[in-house]
Amino acid sequence: MSKTRSKKKSGSAAFTEKKFDLYQASVQCPEADVEFFKRVFFLHTNRAMRSLREDFCGTGALCAEWVRDHENHTAIGVDFDRPTLEWGRDHYLAVLNDEQRSRVDLRCEDVRNVVGTDVDLLCAQNFSYWIFQERQEMLRYFRIARDSLAEEGLFVCDMMGGSEVTSVEEVDRRIDDGERWDGSKMPPFNYIWDQNTYNPITGEMVCYIHFKLQRGKRMNKAFKYVWRVWQLPEIRDLLLEAGFSSVDVYTEGWDDEEEDTDGIFLKRKHFDHEGTWIAYLVAKP
Ligand SMILES: C[S@@+](CC[C@H](N)C(=O)[O-])C[C@H]1O[C@@H](n2cnc3c(N)ncnc32)[C@H](O)[C@@H]1O
Numbered sequence: 001m002s003k004t005r006s007k008k009k010s011g012s013a014a015f016t017e018k019k020f021d022l023y024q025a026s027v028q029c030p031e032a033d034v035e036f037f038k039r040v041f042f043l044h045t046n047r048a049m050r051s052l053r054e055d056f057c058g059t060g061a062l063c064a065e066w067v068r069d070h071e072n073h074t075a076i077g078v079d080f081d082r083p084t085l086e087w088g089r090d091h092y093l094a095v096l097n098d099e100q101r102s103r104v105d106l107r108c109e110d111v112r113n114v115v116g117t118d119v120d121l122l123c124a125q126n127f128s129y130w131i132f133q134e135r136q137e138m139l140r141y142f143r144i145a146r147d148s149l150a151e152e153g154l155f156v157c158d159m160m161g162g163s164e165v166t167s168v169e170e171v172d173r174r175i176d177d178g179e180r181w182d183g184s185k186m187p188p189f190n191y192i193w194d195q196n197t198y199n200p201i202t203g204e205m206v207c208y209i210h211f212k213l214q215r216g217k218r219m220n221k222a223f224k225y226v227w228r229v230w231q232l233p234e235i236r237d238l239l240l241e242a243g244f245s246s247v248d249v250y251t252e253g254w255d256d257e258e259e260d261t262d263g264i265f266l267k268r269k270h271f272d273h274e275g276t277w278i279a280y281l282v283a284k285p
Helices: 004-008 011-026 029-047 061-069 081-089 133-147 232-241
Strands: 051-055 075-078 104-108 120-126 147-160 169-176 191-200 204-212 218-228 247-256 260-267 277-284
Touching: 004 204, 011 081, 011 169, 011 191, 011 204, 011 218, 029 120, 029 147, 029 277, 051 061, 061 075, 075 081, 081 104, 081 204, 133 147, 133 232, 147 232, 232 247, 232 277
Parallel strands: 051 075, 051 120, 075 104, 120 147
Antiparallel strands: 147 277, 169 191, 191 204, 204 218, 247 260, 247 277
């Protein structure tokens, strides 16, 4: 009895173990972020980007990808959830060699308490900054972000919008089998994005991520988000008010053959507000 126990992880440890793998496979694409950051930084500054700070970094997957990408790259990841950071250390940083690992600094802190990092690019991905629901709170965060950049640095945050972004609905997406970061195999599963409640008075939305696994198993409420749904012009205005001098908007094009977005983010002045769209905002001090 005790033998079996010691081998098997407890229910909640196994849940945690699995949920981050599933999250990474369905939500994140650090390779695409890295390519976008390098391209946009070069476009704006005419030099290669070296240092990244990822706020709300979660497991630090993007930081790990950044230092793996080039020997001159350094990364600071900031998140105040210690177990999430620890999972990242054990699963992403553990796959790096010692030299690569020495270029990553994961900090267990509130992003609003980390200043003076002097980085080339500071990013806030997957709408994490929507946790700040009050205008003054968001403004304060953007000021801190601006003050944490090197000269000619950039702040990049993603943005979601569209006619369906506040609909109370579930979107179920099949994720094909693939590989984890360490190269081990991952079976297929379903990712369910649950826009559970929306309050039009405050703009607060509560969302969950659930996963449907093989043999009818379901992992309910693996992740919960309580956000304000901000509009793009509101965020742009706040960035300008925080002292950024310009804010560019990058969105994907449309692939007629695939009947899907083409994955190529270009700077645009106008795009269609259909369904749910995703954009990057690039702010220059
Ligand atoms: C949606 S996850 C984002 C994970 C990752 N950045 C990504 O792109 O998938 C949000 C993360 O933000 C962290 N977080 C929320 N508020 C924070 C704050 N004020 N300071 C630091 N981390 C925070 C949470 O602990 C959580 O890990």
